[in-house]
Amino acid sequence: MSILVVGSIALDTVETPFGKASDSPGGSALFFSAAASFFAPVKVVGVVGEDFDFSVINFLTKKRVDLSGIRVEHGQTFRWGGRYQQDMNMRDTLYTHLNVFESFQPIIPSHYQTCKFVFLANIDPVLQLQVLRKMVSPTLIVLDTMNFWIAGKRLELMEVIRQVDVIILNDEEIKELTGQYNIQKAAHILLQWGPRHLVIKKGEHGAMLISENDYFTAPAYPVIEVIDPTGAGDSFAGGFVGYLATCSRLTNLNFRKAVAYGNTVASFAVESFSFKRLQEIDRRQIELRYQQFRKFTHF
Amino acid sequence: MSILVVGSIALDTVETPFGKASDSPGGSALFFSAAASFFAPVKVVGVVGEDFDFSVINFLTKKRVDLSGIRVEHGQTFRWGGRYQQDMNMRDTLYTHLNVFESFQPIIPSHYQTCKFVFLANIDPVLQLQVLRKMVSPTLIVLDTMNFWIAGKRLELMEVIRQVDVIILNDEEIKELTGQYNIQKAAHILLQWGPRHLVIKKGEHGAMLISENDYFTAPAYPVIEVIDPTGAGDSFAGGFVGYLATCSRLTNLNFRKAVAYGNTVASFAVESFSFKRLQEIDRRQIELRYQQFRKFTHF
Numbered sequence: 047m048s049i050l051v052v053g054s055i056a057l058d059t060v061e062t063p064f065g066k067a068s069d070s071p072g073g074s075a076l077f078f079s080a081a082a083s084f085f086a087p088v089k090v091v092g093v094v095g096e097d098f099d100f101s102v103i104n105f106l107t108k109k110r111v112d113l114s115g116i117r118v119e120h121g122q123t124f125r126w127g128g129r130y131q132q133d134m135n136m137r138d139t140l141y142t143h144l145n146v147f148e149s150f151q152p153i154i155p156s157h158y159q160t161c162k163f164v165f166l167a168n169i170d171p172v173l174q175l176q177v178l179r180k181m182v183s184p185t186l187i188v189l190d191t192m193n194f195w196i197a198g199k200r201l202e203l204m205e206v207i208r209q210v211d212v213i214i215l216n217d218e219e220i221k222e223l224t225g226q227y228n229i230q231k232a233a234h235i236l237l238q239w240g241p242r243h244l245v246i247k248k249g250e251h252g253a254m255l256i257s258e259n260d261y262f263t264a265p266a267y268p269v270i271e272v273i274d275p276t277g278a279g280d281s282f283a284g285g286f287v288g289y290l291a292t293c294s295r296l297t298n299l300n301f302r303k304a305v306a307y308g309n310t311v312a313s314f315a316v317e318s319f320s321f322k323r324l325q326e327i328d329r330r331q332i333e334l335r336y337q338q339f340r341k342f343t344h345f
Numbered sequence: 346m347s348i349l350v351v352g353s354i355a356l357d358t359v360e361t362p363f364g365k366a367s368d369s370p371g372g373s374a375l376f377f378s379a380a381a382s383f384f385a386p387v388k389v390v391g392v393v394g395e396d397f398d399f400s401v402i403n404f405l406t407k408k409r410v411d412l413s414g415i416r417v418e419h420g421q422t423f424r425w426g427g428r429y430q431q432d433m434n435m436r437d438t439l440y441t442h443l444n445v446f447e448s449f450q451p452i453i454p455s456h457y458q459t460c461k462f463v464f465l466a467n468i469d470p471v472l473q474l475q476v477l478r479k480m481v482s483p484t485l486i487v488l489d490t491m492n493f494w495i496a497g498k499r500l501e502l503m504e505v506i507r508q509v510d511v512i513i514l515n516d517e518e519i520k521e522l523t524g525q526y527n528i529q530k531a532a533h534i535l536l537q538w539g540p541r542h543l544v545i546k547k548g549e550h551g552a553m554l555i556s557e558n559d560y561f562t563a564p565a566y567p568v569i570e571v572i573d574p575t576g577a578g579d580s581f582a583g584g585f586v587g588y589l590a591t592c593s594r595l596t597n598l599n600f601r602k603a604v605a606y607g608n609t610v611a612s613f614a615v616e617s618f619s620f621k622r623l624q625e626i627d628r629r630q631i632e633l634r635y636q637q638f639r640k641f642t643h644f
Contacts, residue, residue: 132526133526227431227432228569228570228571229567230567230568230569231569248550251547251550251551251564252550252551252564254564254567261567261641262641262642262644263564263565263567263641263642264564264642264644265550265551265553265562265563265564266562268528268529268553268560268562269529270527270529270530271527272527299644302644303644305644306644340644342560342561342562343561343562343563343642343643344642344643345561345563345598345601345602345604345605345639
């Protein structure tokens, strides 16, 4: 099944204790696509400026990613700069230049509107609602968001939440969204708002999947050398949605496996700057690490 | 198989967002004993002051815990006071009055010296070495320690580490002990110093077991309402060593299961102040939650 993703496309300048990469392709839509395309065809909606060099994302086209929904607008591509500390859970944003992304209006080509799987990456909930109105009859809608929208566009975000099947948040976001410090209680509140599944990302500590009638908790795959955590969350989402798009039925067990695939793909993504590692590997390497992850966690 | 534990016995005054308990029994030796005694007989070595009311730990005697190795010294019992913040991963120590514990000299009764399992709770490594010299032919020695000894008695601690089979640390401690920020690399260094197994406790994020030829990572059991985290680490150790003491062979799989039992017992311990919850439950309730934990983590 095809997956639609709507999100940001950026040129990231990232410094970590292991080095620096300047103006490398990034953004939620691209990280998601790179990860999900190991599993299923992906169609991307996003915007770049005239300065964007499409040759750097050529590998996505080869991997069944449809880039025809990326519009080139007059101006510069969204740029983000960040620096990770020695403890790579901490990062400082050095700059955020929205550029053409500031006035992003997602236009969903007609051949995109029948995608069965939809990933709404972290963008303005008003735009997320516009996207949903265009979709014909999606099987599964998965939402990501961030504290900026939780604080600034709460009503609109709540309307999106009512319409989605799965919401992916980190532990801070779910606390802020529900006003409940206890994660188990916060999850209970959120599942009453509409989504049938909630995924809580905990970075190096793994992820939890809380569903109406299931509960799953998984550690992260133990990465020996984390080089750059940028994009880990969107790579997780890509592995997660990508795997579900291959399933004939969306059972609880398949949702659990999807979390494990999400963890697995994210574990590769952080082993290099930008998409470098995701470009090097293939589906077979993901499968090997997934099986290893299974072995690491079962008893 | 019987387990020997040598550690602190304290009267804790703890404030959490859920209430306050004053001068409740605590300390590493008692938390460990309360947890391990669900599985195997435990023999305790420790010291209390003349003010200690043994009736508050009567329940331990009923649970096959031998308290005859606890000496009553002239003076007051070790007292600790702490306050947990809203985020219960953060706590402030309000006071530490070592009292009789300051001059603790562990004396191992002769009928204790043949215990096959030994847990060296967090005390001065010089004393831990004295204990080891008294033991006849232990099957498994498990060590806990803390940053205070890592910084202050490094040479003595290294000598203990050389002599033990398993070391239990938290993520901060292993970084400080090895000087290596990356946990996977730190584990590799530590396993070259002597222990065959390393357990890294990560609190609400679970635990990792890194052995010479095995790797296991587990999330924590999802506790709905954490009332007081004091003693969670020693309860984990109690469940861990307690389960191993029931095994006819110390296989990698049994070590994995021991981590899961440690997680399970700790999840009960934090549901009340002091040992209250551990007094209420029985082995059957531990088994039910262990099976639930298994169900929560497998895919």
